[in-house]
Amino acid sequence: MLDGMLLGLETAFTFQNMFFAALGCFIGTIIGMLPGLGPMSVVAIMIPVSLQIGDPSTTLILLAGVYYGAIFGGSTSSILINAPGEAAVVATSFDGYPMARNGQAGKALTIAAISSFSGGTIGVVLLMFFAPALASFAILFWSAEYFALMLVGLSAISAFAGKGKVLKAIMMTILGLMLATVGESSLFQAPRFTLGIMDLQSGISFVTLAMGLFAVPEAFFLAIDKIRGEKSGSKQSQEINNLRINRKEAKAIVPVIGRQSIQGFLIGVMPGTGATIASFLGYAVERNLASPEERKEFGKGSIKGLSAPETANNAASTGSFVPLLTLGIPGSGTTAVLLGAFIALNLQPGPQLMVDRPEVFWSVILSMYFGNIILLVLNLPLVPYIAKLLTIPRSYLIPFVLFFAMAGAYIGQNNATELLLLLGFGVLAIIFRFADYPLPPLLIGFVLGQMFEDNLGRAMRNANGIQFIWERPMTLMLIFSAAIFILVPLIRDWLILKK
């Protein structure tokens, strides 16, 4: 192992490879900021270009850099304009955007950069030392356990519901699950609930729904309310560029980073879960662990609420390399695209990769350290300039927010129906917000819905019924946890409202 690491170190830290790692991070960050182009699309777009390089290590290092950069770029649009273009950064907007509206955009972007860096770096350390062992643990998870894990993910919705809103949050999750059943499914032959509309055959696009639920209502509320979320002009201009995190804040986020790096990485290791569920669960866990005073801040600009999903999604992205590199199983959509790149380079990821091509295996892993450092070095100096986007006069900013949301839904599909759907979801979201219905649970239900049904279906087919629930201890334990996560806040909520 040590010989392989040294060989990888030698390969990764050549000038050429360091240059391409930095280039990948930069390209990924810039393109990742565009809503609708998540890491998977960005990596897919970059594959034909990167294959021209020829050297497998350099190609994979470039693509890994693009991957990391795209995740960070997605966080930026999520924080600044409440336009999460990718499922893994939805949770980032819950507290990142309120911070930005409170004049703390610089601080929010800094916390996001530091959390991403820490999550990614700790994830790489774990990847180096525990990859083979974790890979064998991950394959012990069958459909039944995945179904139960999705249930735990869905139960996290209580974290997004304030007092008196748990029932509404559950209703929104159910609505999200219903929307996820529209169109084709990997489990069944014919598309469902398309109402004869051809454009719904492949289902509702994530970007369309996310932009409709978050960006469109935000543009609307900013348009009707000139002082929405603003502090007095001078205070805002002083704070918006302020990147400093004071000692108290640093003390608050360090344990969050530690916990979420490990939790996010472990979730990322399991094929099919990835960064999205890691970020939602990370947010939910940290909210539940917070003191009652700190908990009140969640959803209004809590630094813990921002740091948790950012750390978790980066650690999970690193974790998703474990099944890819050690078993040849792509753990997420993006690693599936990366698997395509491996195959195009005549490399077969799996147990033999570490033996046959140690320089590729280790150089990819070691370049991740460098990629994370580059991301931090690249992004921190840019934060004041990126944050200044928010000082653009509203008559320019608001049409651009709306335009980016629509462009995200339209790009690649060239389909006007997506835009009409986006506006429809946007109007619905505005109405829901007037009555205080929380929208994140709707998106969580939608994101996890397909995986939830697929795994439930496979588990029931394997067991020919629902007996897998009590026959598999891990499944039973996870379902029991999910039930507690849902029922405790629900009962507490009901009692509060009854008083």
Place this chain on the structure above:
Amino acid sequence: MLNLNRIIALSLLAFSSAYGYLSYTYNLLPFERFLAVKPNTMPIGLSIAGIICSIAILIQPTDSNEIIEGDGTVNRADGEYLKNPHNFNWGQGVGLLILAFIYSISLRELGFILCTSTFLFLGGFILGNRRYILLITISISASVIFWYLVEKVLSIYLRPWPIWIF
């Protein structure tokens, strides 16, 4: 009392019932009838859960709008907008949504550059911007740069001009 909260709950009840009806009457393929999980198994479960949940919201003891409040003038809860509607620029918000709708239905016909430039210009105009030269310059240059980035750099097709030109 029928407030927005309950009107939405009633609408969700109607939606869940309609979804349940569609799920129940879903035409299963012959072999699907014998599957452990049918295409309508989860949808039926979801519609039942939706009906129960929306009824529970309807009969919930207190209106949660009364509990969740913003913290004054700068960080309003969204429900506050309806309590004092005359304080806000509803025309600008609704105007933007109508403009976005027109953009959606004309994008294919007018092409990306013309349609987006017009949208950005009119969007700024609706929001009270009267610096026409600057607005036109920004609108056109932003549309062209975005189109160039997407079509030429990323190789994702976006029709730039109206359908009748090319």
